[in-house]
Amino acid sequence: MKTSALCSADNWFEDFTPGRLIRHARGKTVTEMDNVLITNMVMNTAEGHFNEHAMRQAAGGIFAQRVVFGGINLSMVLGLAAQDTAEHCLRELALDQIRLSHPVFHGDTLYAFSEVLAQEEAERPDAGVVRFRHYGINQDDKLCVQAERSVLLKRKSHWAER
Numbered sequence: 056m057k058t059s060a061l062c063s064a065d066n067w068f069e070d071f072t073p074g075r076l077i078r079h080a081r082g083k084t085v086t087e088m089d090n091v092l093i094t095n096m097v098m099n100t101a102e103g104h105f106n107e108h109a110m111r112q113a114a115g116g117i118f119a120q121r122v123v124f125g126g127i128n129l130s131m132v133l134g135l136a137a138q139d140t141a142e143h144c145l146r147e148l149a150l151d152q153i154r155l156s157h158p159v160f161h162g163d164t165l166y167a168f169s170e171v172l173a174q175e176e177a178e179r180p181d182a183g184v185v186r187f188r189h190y191g192i193n194q195d196d197k198l199c200v201q202a203e204r205s206v207l208l209k210r211k212s213h214w215a216e217r
Contacts, residue, residue, distance in 0.1 A: 067211035068183040132191035135167035181213035
């Protein structure tokens with residue numbers, strides 16, 4: 056089987072024109088396991104991510120429950136967007152302008168959208184650079200995650216099997 060037969064037909068460099076908005080097909084419910092396991096694996100010591108008792112004690116504070124670590128939320132949104140924006144990626148170039156604007160709690164579901172901000176030539180003729188803005192929205196349509204990402208994507212004209 057040819058490799059391109061396993062990939063979508065519309066996510067080559069040429070397909071990403073500025074202004075295009077993509078609603079990605081899947082959502083992901085954030086579980087307690089996702090938060091506690093990954094928070095501990097990356098040695099994030101902020102109690103707000105893994106100490107329910109401390110968060111309840113501080114109920115006069117911002118939240119009365121554990122908050123999912125923002126790095127997990129960002130990773131999930133990028134993962135949800137990957138099938139549509141990274142299948143033909145040769146190299147990740149930049150990830151910046153990261154904003155975590157609304158808390159995510161255990162049981163919340165994240166959905167991803169991507170906007171094409173720019174498309175430009177690369178130094179190599181078989182690829183080009185695309186800049187995306189990725190959005191993570193929860194089940195209540197609250198914007199939780201936003202980030203910009205630049206990638207080097209294969210050109211259909213050079214890589215697709217005919």
